[in-house]
Amino acid sequence: MSSLFPTYARWNIEPVKGEGTSLVDQSGKEYLDFTSGIGVLNLGHCHPAVTEAVKAQLEALWHTSNLFTLQIQEEAASLLTGLSGLDRVFFCNSGAEANEAAIKLARKATGRSKVVTCLQSFHGRTFATMAATGQEKVRTGYGTMLESFSYVEFNNLEALERACGEDTAAIMVEMIQGEGGIRPIQEGYIEKIKEICQKTGALLIVDEVQTGIGRTGKAFAFQHFNLQPDIVTSAKGLGNGLPVGAMLGSEVLSAHFGPGSHGSTFGGNPVCLASAKAVLKEISRNGFLEEVNEKGKLLLQGLKDGLGNAEVVKEIRGKGLMIGIELKEEAAPYLEVLQDKGLLVLTAGPNVLRLLPPLTVTRDEIQSAANMISGLFAKKTQAV
Template identity: 50%
Template sequence: MFLVSNLFPTYNKKQINFTKGKGSYLYDSKNKKYLDFLSGIAVCNLGHCHPKVVSALREQIDSLWHVSNLFSIEKQEELAELLLENFKDGFVFYCNSGTEANEAAIKLAKKYTRKPHIISFKQSFHGRTFGSMAATGQPKIHEGYGEMLNGFTYVPYNDIEALQAEITEDTGAIILEIIQGEGGVIVGDEDFFKSIEALCKKHELLLVIDEVQTGIGRTGSMFAYEQTPLKPDIISLAKGLGNGFPIGAILGKKKLASAFSLGSHGSTFGGNYLAVTSAYETIKIIKDNLFLESVKNKGNYLVERLLEIQNEFQTILDVRGKGLMIGIEMNTQVDQLVDLFLESGLIVGTAGPNVIRLLPPLNISFEEIDEAIEIVKLGFSTYFVGVESNK
């Protein structure tokens, strides 16, 4: 099974075929049960097959799927109202993915400012199209593709002096993640963000915040920037926005509307009926203040339990993150540990070679967190005892 594939080998796929998902769990073709602490890489923020989202999608499937953006789609407007309750004085553009959202954000920033230079950060990740890839501060993402799109400079994250040194008359914008997900779950400093906000005001720079992974409640607020002093001009969204149905979006201040005028950008499938229906139901649930507070509480509890494990294993260097976006930094590579957890029925991710990334559904229960912790503890004990015995 799966030995021969007609797919390009762009992913190192695990040889598991999932056939069913419900809540925080996935089931494979042999009906083995897995606790999902990856959520499709921060996508299924309400878990798998949430009944309210499923019900809304079923109803929409039976009525209408697609007509194109040449016509008004009422649900687009309803979703935009929900999104803009937090991001005041803005407009929305719909697309299909995080990469597309960041591509749109880059285009909007460049077209509005008429300036060629955008500052990004080392170890950032913004996507895999040429614009979003050029904004990404990781050489491994650029390798083999020749010359990148001009105009991007990468500075160390949390280093305000390095950032300030790169600002010139040609600089139009700064793009950043509140927490660098792919870069290792690196959390931005409060003072760093304060200084960025001051620099943007001083030099009249647009601030673009990539909320593709951190947005839609992942860190305990609707958008992660709301827990910082930052006031973005543009934010990009995707992943958790549709709870598994592909949809991306940018929110931009109304002052930018002249740069995205008639015919200046587009998306054939962006904001189609199924996508906005899924997103609307998802956002209605997540944006509730009690729900968001519960994400913070569960995140704090998860970190506390992980710190208990850290006290037992010196191989754990750090436990960090916000809400239910957690990184466990090790002094060793983590691939074998991740596979060991998988064998025991726990799905986790990685963020670089030595960071385990935890992204459980936001509506996960405390009991399910405890279940995951027991698997992690057993995995660490089994793996490191085995490593010691093999020396």
């Protein structure tokens, strides 16, 4: 009997070794890993540059506290501000913590409480981020939620305008709804958000926990648009497997997050930031993000070519190496079939297969995965 709380519906796979896009289980079976630890391992398993950076930091210093000045924090923060166009960084341990900090900062800076988010969004499982999440199933069973959150239909301009006013502290949005089904934001919706924020004084929080750190072919997904948020949150791919989260904000907001206003015991841990620094340097390497864009197009086209006649497939969508295959039926049964074939993928909602390969995936691995998926649904179509 397990000593763990049964909070996860676990697969019958026990990984024992990983390298790049390869994951090996306890029986010796090798898988092509298109989950990346749910969008975390953007550089793949055991990336050499990350491994060496972490080893070196482990031999120097593990932890002090945030009472001390740490050069590695300044260096990692500088890389993040350089990539994002924002000015200040607060380090924490996860996406939920980053979003929690963003909500606190937005309320404190504006003196308002209302935060408008989208239906089918996902922002975390703490009480504030659970309340921000536009999925009832996440909030069920936990009693009264934190007040002053309002949910609107994603990409619905009229609904957004009706929900926002002079009492709105922030609009909080994902550029692509990850857990909500790999649903990209529309440019018109972004323009409406910008208009409302300018008119009402509300801040714009962009949740880049899953879409950031190169996942969509830009350092951050908001950079595909003419957009500069007030606050951006990051985690997952930032540490490539080590627990790192970050909230980034504009300079004008720094006055509202002074000493004692917020904190995190382990936030900015030097070992975790050694990993983050290595990741940020790698995605900043000349040509890296261009390669992600090209590989994303290759994967998307390979799936469209292979699944064009599949009766069960409704739509294929995404950006960079964040792809969703929406089905006309439940997606979960297909996971185990693909696992048997040696391919690991995820779901995003009940009807969407989610592909999040490492950004370092090779073109041959992309073709192999596309062929496995196409072959599976080709058989399904023939059976129909």
